[in-house]
Amino acid sequence: xxxxxxxxxxxxxxxxxxxxxxxxxxxxxxxxxxxxxxxxxxxxxxxxxxxxxxxxxxxxxxxxxxxxxxxxxxxxxxxxxxxxxxxxxxxxxxxxxxxxxxxxxxxxxxxxxxxxxxxxxxxxxxxxxxxxxxxxxxxxxxxxxxxxxxxxxxxxxxxxxxxxxxxxxxxxxxxxxxxxxxxxxxxxxxxxxxxxxxxxxxxxxxxxxxxxxxxxxxxxxxxxxxxxxxxxxxxxxxxxxxxxxxxxxxxxxxxxxxxxxxxxxxxxxxxxxxxxxxxxxxxxxxxxxxxxxxxxxxxxxxxxxxxxxxxxxx
Amino acid sequence: xxxxxxxxxxxxxxxxxxxxxxxxxxxxxxxxxxxxxxxxxxxxxxxxxxxxxxxxxxxxxxxxxxxxxxxxxxxxxxxxxxxxxxxxxxxxxxxxxxxxxxxxxxxxxxxxxxxxxxxxxxxxxxxxxxxxxxxxxxxxxxxxxxxxxxxxxxxxxxxxxxxxxxxxxxxxxxxxxxxxxxxxxxxxxxxxxxxxxxxxxxxxxxxxxxxxxxxxxxxxxxxxxxxxxxxxxxxxxxxx
Numbered sequence: 001x002x003x004x005x006x007x008x009x010x011x012x013x014x015x016x017x018x019x020x021x022x023x024x025x026x027x028x029x030x031x032x033x034x035x036x037x038x039x040x041x042x043x044x045x046x047x048x049x050x051x052x053x054x055x056x057x058x059x060x061x062x063x064x065x066x067x068x069x070x071x072x073x074x075x076x077x078x079x080x081x082x083x084x085x086x087x088x089x090x091x092x093x094x095x096x097x098x099x100x101x102x103x104x105x106x107x108x109x110x111x112x113x114x115x116x117x118x119x120x121x122x123x124x125x126x127x128x129x130x131x132x133x134x135x136x137x138x139x140x141x142x143x144x145x146x147x148x149x150x151x152x153x154x155x156x157x158x159x160x161x162x163x164x165x166x167x168x169x170x171x172x173x174x175x176x177x178x179x180x181x182x183x184x185x186x187x188x189x190x191x192x193x194x195x196x197x198x199x200x201x202x203x204x205x206x207x208x209x210x211x212x213x214x215x216x217x218x219x220x221x222x223x224x225x226x227x228x229x230x231x232x233x234x235x236x237x238x239x240x241x242x243x244x245x246x247x248x249x250x251x252x253x254x255x256x257x258x259x260x261x262x263x264x265x266x267x268x269x270x271x272x273x274x275x276x277x278x279x280x281x282x283x284x285x286x287x288x289x290x291x292x293x294x295x296x297x298x299x300x301x302x303x304x305x306x307x308x309x310x311x312x313x314x
Numbered sequence: 315x316x317x318x319x320x321x322x323x324x325x326x327x328x329x330x331x332x333x334x335x336x337x338x339x340x341x342x343x344x345x346x347x348x349x350x351x352x353x354x355x356x357x358x359x360x361x362x363x364x365x366x367x368x369x370x371x372x373x374x375x376x377x378x379x380x381x382x383x384x385x386x387x388x389x390x391x392x393x394x395x396x397x398x399x400x401x402x403x404x405x406x407x408x409x410x411x412x413x414x415x416x417x418x419x420x421x422x423x424x425x426x427x428x429x430x431x432x433x434x435x436x437x438x439x440x441x442x443x444x445x446x447x448x449x450x451x452x453x454x455x456x457x458x459x460x461x462x463x464x465x466x467x468x469x470x471x472x473x474x475x476x477x478x479x480x481x482x483x484x485x486x487x488x489x490x491x492x493x494x495x496x497x498x499x500x501x502x503x504x505x506x507x508x509x510x511x512x513x514x515x516x517x518x519x520x521x522x523x524x525x526x527x528x529x530x531x532x533x534x535x536x537x538x539x540x541x542x543x544x545x546x547x548x549x550x551x552x553x554x
Binding site: 197 | 390464
């Protein structure tokens with residue numbers, strides 16, 4: 001991939017173009033599935049900047065979805081008199097800033113933990129944020145929070161949000177790509193492989209981990225802001241979701257941990273399976289997801305991309 | 315001029331003195347070996363110099379600059395590199411990528427990353443393995459990778475922790491050759507090594523540690539005949 005950037009860019013532009021025109025031909029059910037696919041892929045890539053590149057697998061990134069969405073919703077409610085086109089940018093700025101501050105503050109203590117301990121601590125962060133949102137009246141978490149409609153009147157909101165998720169997802173992917181092939185990205189990979197050795201080679205491990213954490217958190221928060229808008233009305237339960245916390249890990253596991261496109265493949269595949277194939281079997285789908293996960297870890301620990309790589313090598 | 319100056323350095327682990335009042339200086343451009351029985355404090359000394367551990371007392375200066383208690387990555391930026399006793403490659407990355415991390419980071423200042431990476435691999439004689447994943451290398455090749463990565467940091471001082479441990483005589487000879495070439499490039503080398511023939515052959519000077527104390531310091535021949543050194547390795551007659 002890194003050796004053929006022109007081919008990769010060409011494929012990406014082609015794929016983006018096909019995706020962009022998708023809603024014109026797809027039935028509305030599939031437009032909503034597409035929304036979820038693009039949103040999930042964006043989240044998966046944002047998660048992977050920390051979890052895949054640096055090897056710090058977070059089990060609580062829903063915290064940033066929730067903080068982003070609630071911060072944006074609250075500020076847009078206060079400034080509801082503003083012209084409609086300004087509301088989303090305002091929400092993105094405030095939601096992103098809140099995630100930046102939160103992640104920068106907790107980065108110092110929490111990134112001293114490694115492996116499972118870090119993952120579990122992040123789950124704690126996610127639950128604490130959810131409890132605070134739910135129990136302090138100011139945040140309106142239990143009551144619920146309305147978002148102003150931002151889709152232009154001439155456009156079907158489902159299509160508007162589909163295209164918005166596409167643009168946001170591509171932006172996240174582009175940022176992750178730039179990081180992956182930079183000096184910063186090489187440093188993150190060395191942290192994932194062996195943090196002590198990385199430090200000995202001069203990699204500023206503490207600073208790099210914090211930077212990756214903040215970037216990952218802010219991108220996740222920005223997607224959370226859009227998610228809030230696309231739902232129109234959110235409560236604590238609709239954004240701080242443990243199945244999201246789990247899914248973000250599964251996307252990378254499914255597609256290929258530590259790779260750039262793994263989480264995209266994983267998100268598309270998992271959303272397709274749960275929403276389309278198992279959509280009518282709601283009681284069955286968690287069971288099927290779990291079974292798939294177990295089989296995957298046993299048979300293809302490198303995910304889809306790992307399998308392809310092994311095929312190419314043999 | 316001395317590149318490394320260790321002054322009255324001590325390190326205690328819960329009352330146990332791993333390093334006790336050790337002082338020495340290392341001349342730039344030399345190969346110095348630190349030897350001593352197991353538990354003498356050799357690895358602790360490296361851990362102190364590279365900032366993995368903080369000393370209980372004493373000072374360490376690199377090129378005249380105090381580095382005592384400095385963060386490991388800051389010390390690396392000044393130009394100190396270390397090759398671990400048990401090779402610690404970035405397993406999922408290729409040999410090239412491993413060495414490139416050293417070239418991208420390491421000593422501060424401008425560099426040609428591609429040329430530095432290649433130079434590191436060539437000096438350590440692993441250029442032909444560039445595309446191999448590190449996980450596919452043999453123990454001997456991993457040691458060379460460890461050294462290549464350290465050279466690529468453009469360090470002025472290389473601390474090599476038992477680079478020949480577990481290698482057969484041919485591999486040991488190859489490693490000694492690599493260390494000589496590195497020194498030829500102007501890098502100061504400090505070795506911790508058990509393989510006495512290699513130590514005697516390659517070193518300009520030998521320091522002997524025993525129970526955390528420096529008990530001998532001099533040219534290889536003098537140290538080998540020092541009664542204190544023989545006693546440390548074999549025990550004294552009255553102790554036996």
